[in-house]
Amino acid sequence: xxxxxxxxxxxRLRALYDLQLIDSRVDEIRNIRGELPLEVRDLEDEVExxxxxxxxxxxxxxxxxxxxxxKKNLIEEAxxxxxxxxxxxxxxxxxxxxxxxxxxxxxxxxxxxLAEKHIKEFKVQIEQKKEVIxxxxxxxxxxxxxxxxxxxxxxxxxxxxxxxxxxLIKKSEEFQNQxxxxxxxxxHRIRQNVKNGLAVVPIERGASGGSFFTxxxxxQVEIASRKKVITDExxxxxxVDAQLAEEEKAKMEKMFAKLA
Numbered sequence: 182x183x184x185x186x187x188x189x190x191x192x193r194l195r196a197l198y199d200l201q202l203i204d205s206r207v208d209e210i211r212n213i214r215g216e217l218p219l220e221v222r223d224l225e226d227e228v229e230x231x232x233x234x235x236x237x238x239x240x241x242x243x244x245x246x247x248x249x250x251x252k253k254n255l256i257e258e259a260x261x262x263x264x265x266x267x268x269x270x271x272x273x274x275x276x277x278x279x280x281x282x283x284x285x286x287x288x289x290x291x292x293x294x295l296a297e298k299h300i301k302e303f304k305v306q307i308e309q310k311k312e313v314i315x316x317x318x319x320x321x322x323x324x325x326x327x328x329x330x331x332x333x334x335x336x337x338x339x340x341x342x343x344x345x346x347x348x349l350i351k352k353s354e355e356f357q358n359q360x361x362x363x364x365x366x367x368x369h370r371i372r373q374n375v376k377n378g379l380a381v382v383p384i385e386r387g388a389s390g391g392s393f394f395t396x397x398x399x400x401q402v403e404i405a406s407r408k409k410v411i412t413d414e415x416x417x418x419x420x421v422d423a424q425l426a427e428e429e430k431a432k433m434e435k436m437f438a439k440l441a
Contacts, residue, residue: 191407193360195429197368198421200356201381202433207349208378210342217335224328231321238314242307249303252296259289259296348440364410371417381419383426389413396420 188196266282266289273279357365371380382390384401394415396404404411405422412419 194421196360197381198429203349203353210346214338221331221335228324235317242310245303245307249300252300255296256293259293262289345441383421383423389420
């Protein structure tokens with residue numbers, strides 16, 4: 182692996198601030214997308230869940246239909262047996278046989294009544310499930326429409342920004358490769374720990390950018406001299422002077438315009 186060119190402190194500061202401007206632009210693009218990718222993912226999960234629910238409900242209806250068919254078959258069998266036992270009663274030789282057949286008929290009649298009761302219960306279940314299916318279909322249609330709309334929004338934003346974001350990420354990697362690993366690691370660590378991901382900030386009105394803590398005049402002079410990398414004692418951010426920041430902003434804005 183080729184050794185990184187040795188940069189002066191000022192060159193490092195400029196490269197770090199350029200890297201910050203690039204990464205902040207990427208952050209800005211991602212903020213434009215906002216919560217849309219998460220919303221789309223949540224809606225996709227909800228649509229999938231509703232489809233699964235519908236499938237289970239329809240399978241449940243099919244099972245109930247099979248149960249009703251089974252009960253109807255049982256009723257038909259019971260009627261056949263009742264008819265058979267009634268015919269046999271005409272040819273019995275004694276009361277014991279007659280009573281035995283009567284019990285069989287009564288049993289089959291009870292089986293028929295129980296099966297009819299079950300059929301009624303099953304039909305109530307079918308109506309309840311059909312109501313739930315109808316509500317679920319309405320909900321699914323609504324969520325699918327909402328998903329289509331949100332996907333359209335996201336795709337439109339991606340079409341506008343994806344090319345620029347990809348180019349910026351590549352530029353970010355290029356700038357990181359120019360800077361020594363120790364500084365890049367420190368930069369990423371600070372970015373993770375501070376608000377808005379600003380790890381490198383200029384001095385504004387005697388304070389570090391985004392901070393209310395005043396920087397002592399002597400430290401401001403040191404920062405302006407660009408002889409060493411100085412961090413804000415309160416936020417840990419790397420500090421650059423306002424002039425350097427303005428120069429790099431102007432340079433990077435031209436680059437952003439070309440990438441957009």
